[in-house]
Amino acid sequence: MSPRHPSEDRAPNQVDVARMAGVSTQTVSRVMSGQQNVRPETARRVLAAVEELGYRVHAAAASLASGRSRILGVIVVSTDRYSTAAVGVGIEQAAAAHRYTVTTASVADHASPEAFIEAFDRLERQGAEGIVLGVPVELDSPAMRLRTDRTPSTRNERASVDPDAPLLLDQHAIARLAVEHLLDLGHKTVWHVPGDEYWLETQQRQEAWEQVLTERGITPPPVIAGDWTPESGYRAGRIIASIPDATAVFVSSDEMAFGLIRALHEAGRSVPEDVSVVSVDDIALAGFASPALTTVRQPFEQMGRAAALRLISQLEGTDVTDAVDVRPELIVRASTAPPRP
Structure with missing residues (x-):
């Protein structure tokens, strides 16, 4: 029957x-x-x-x-940046594949270390067995170490001061790919629009930009401030448009590059004929910009999966990690070209 x-x-x-x-x-x-x-x-x-x-x-x-909650906690900075959502997708995918659920605690941009500690405590109260720290700064204090000692945690590291940190995406390599591409096209120098200086990846990309120019015997031009938003890219674009010999720009995110290119177009300067632009991220819209963006791809979803799998490995006491390629990749499209003769 x-x-x-x-x-x-x-x-x-x-x-x-x-x-x-x-x-x-x-x-x-x-x-x-x-x-x-x-x-x-x-x-x-x-x-x-x-x-x-x-x-x-x-x-x-x-x-x-x-006796187990099978809950993973994630601490993120509250932002509308594409990267945060993409990393979250990767964490969710890895968690679901291993029968975990995910709960998230957000902290404000430019939050104090105490705000991250409060978020950690909140996730512990909600039953999180382990926590992914998707944060922009190093959190190394006695109070945070006390928490990470009692609750397994891992960083979703897009940048770190520790060169041996796990799952590290090399921010210096990202900047090198962008700047060397522009110099190899024949541009005499490369201007730079960084992200918010609160983020460690901003600092590391700026260091590499300066280093590459110095290695080529070029004095770095002044940095043009940005804060990850398209509006800051637009303001930077208006400045670039006013500098006649500025022919190449390294912008630290696709979203800022969209604003920068619009400002250049409004000022009558074409991309890439007058100014070549390289950005970072390779978000879904990058290939559909006008012109399509040359950008350095960051594997956000893979980074999220890697962070979650590393945490699950700690919780399970087994090796459930997959091979994850976290190397950045230069995607050459239509926003870069050799300078005019």
């Missing part, structure tokens, strides 16, 4: 799954909580029954049964 489906007037439960899979309810519980002491074939039968019945685990009940 085939297993009975639950009646239409109630949701399926663990007993229904166990009956369909031909196992005990304890086995269903072990599979659904991610425990490893279940034979693979048995686990596949249980998961097939779960899928067919549409069974959903009640998170609070699962937590009580297993």
Whole structure:
């Protein structure tokens, strides 16, 4: 006789799954909580029954049964930057693949270290077993170390002062790719519009920009302030447009580059014929700008997955990490060209 489906007037439960899979309810519980002491074939039968019945685990009940919440916390700076959302997608994907849920705590831009500590405490109270620190600055204080000692954590590191930090995306390499591309096209110098100086990646890209120019015997021109927003890029573009011999600009984000290019167009300077522009990120709109942006791609989703997998490895005591290529890549499009003769 085939297993009975639950009646239409109630949701399926663990007993229904166990009956369909031909196992005990304890086995269903072990599979659904991610425990490893279940034979693979048995686990596949249980998961097939779960899928067919549409069974959903009640998170609070699962937590009580297993003694684990299977919640990952993420601390992020409240911003509308594309990178934050893309990193979050990667974290969510990795968490879901290993049967974790994600809860997020946001702090204000330019927040104090105390604000990050309060966010950490808030996630702990919500039951987070581990926490991803998606923050712009180094948080190294006795108070933060006390928390990271008791609750596993990892950084989503786009920049670090520690060259051996895990999952590190080389911000110096990003700037080198951009600046060397422009100089190799024949431009005599490269102007720079950085992001908000609060972010460590801003500082490291500016250091590399200066270093590359100095290595080529070029005195770096003055930095033109930016803050990641298109508006700041627009203001920087108006300044660049007023400098007749400015033919190449390294802009620290695609979003600022959009504003900069608009300002150049309004001033009658064409891109790339008059001014070549290289930016950073390679967001979805970069290839559809006018002209399409030459930019240094950052693998945001891969970085999010890598951070989550590293944290899950700590929690599970096993190696669940995947190979993640975090090298930046120069994507050459139509916004760069050799300078006019």
